[in-house]
Amino acid sequence: MRRGDDDRAETVDRGRFPDARTPWDDLDRRAEALDWATGRLAAHGLRESGRRQVRLRPWSVLVRFSVDGGRDDRPVWFKAVPPAAAFEAGLAAGLAAWVPDHVLAPLAVDAERGWCLLPDGGPLFRQVLDEGAGTLADWEDALRRYAVMQRALVPYAEKVTSLGVPSARPLELPGLFDTLLAENEALTGEERAELEALRPRLVEWCAELAAVGVADSLDHADLHEGQLFRPAPGRFTFFDWGDALVGHPFSSLLVPARSAEDRFGPQALTRLRDAYLEPWTGDGIAAGDLRRAVSLAWRLAALGRAASWGRMFPAPAAPAAPGGTETAHWLRELHREPPM
Known part of the structure; x- marks a missing residue:
């Protein structure tokens, strides 16, 4: 995906931090993350549909993807964290192996970049x-x-x-x-x-x-x-x-x-x-x-x-x-x- 190729509509929530800068504000890094996420969705037989919901905070980027192709069409979530918290992706994968009855099993992780693709967990x-x-x-x-x-x-x-x-x-x-x-x-x-x-x-x-x-x-x-x-x-x-x-x-x-x-x-x-x-x-x-x-x-x-x-x-x-x-x-x- 080249910069500017994806003009899908999205809703952005910055909460109490309207001026916080995250990688989502960098068009090249955003395109890189989206390319990774949509590629991993495709590997699971899923395709993006509908408006993205993006939640930006100083400590994370969270993107909700509406998808087609799964058994129940429940949303899928992409999460990116800062370098100091990049361990979260690898930890999520480890926990899914060690205590699978208590955690979400990621659909994909990139431990080096701190990226994780997660299934929907139901109601909070x-x-x-x-x-x-x-x-x-x-x-x-x-x-x-x-x-x-x-x-x-x-x-x-x-x-x-x-x-x-x-x-x-x-x-x-x-x-x-x-x-x-x-x-x-x-x-x-x-x-x-x-x-x-x-x-x-x-x-x-x-x-x-x-x-x-x-x-x-x-x-x-x-x-x-x-x-x-x-x-x-x-x-x-x-x-x-x-x-x-x-x-x-x-x-x-x-x-x-x-x-x-x-x-x-x-x-x-x-x-x-x-x-x-x-x-x-x-x-x-x-x-x-x-x-x-x-x-x-x-x-x-x-x-x-x-x-x-x-x-x-x-x-x-x-x-x-x-x-x-x-x-x-x-x-x-x-x-x-x-x-x-």
Whole structure:
């Protein structure tokens, strides 16, 4: 496909970032991506039809293709991510091989360029909740299943890091904290001093969390209700791994618990923690130690969230690292006492 050859109508959504620059704004790179995507569609016996829907964010390009030729003509999705998150494509393929019952199996991946072609996963859990067809019990079920998946992935932790997924194990977090603090330009001098004073306690939290004895695994790191599908009651599919890291699995609880708390109130927190911990019992670790580990991992999860904001498309001539304001926000969260 040559530049300008494809004039198919498309709807573009830039959300809160109307000025963000992504590869979609480069006509040559856009043509290259479309050529790859439509070629992979054809390999599956699919052809593009109808208007494209393009979602542009500083951290991803997402294109919804309407297609003909499949069994149900459900849409297919192309995703491109920045170089710092290019591991997502290879990770998606790896997860489809290791835990196929829990994730989407990509139709195609280009791990080097960070491209992925994915089938439709059905309704988002957020949509189910908005329509009144989901409850807090569904969130409990989703987190039990997510914990089961994390346990199944423990033996693959090194393979996951070999794909380029960042390592943020508990004893590595003080070093990550130092890097984030040194590189961030959005913190005030007072905030920086307060965080530096917090470091000795952070080191203690990390050591205590590591000593609990829960093995490292994959942490989605952004598992809100828009990051999982619920195609049918009792079924959940996890996706969107651009913020992922390898670290203490319990750090995963921060985002979904806050998401559920916003919808169902603070009574959701204990229920979700207990549901999430069910698959982790029986390994000789006392229930009280598991709950303490949740509290420690909850607070330290802010570091993974802070780091993920650096994985954005580079902005030409930007005066500061991308995501600096958001990174500073999550560093400040280290001061907040966990609610459990």
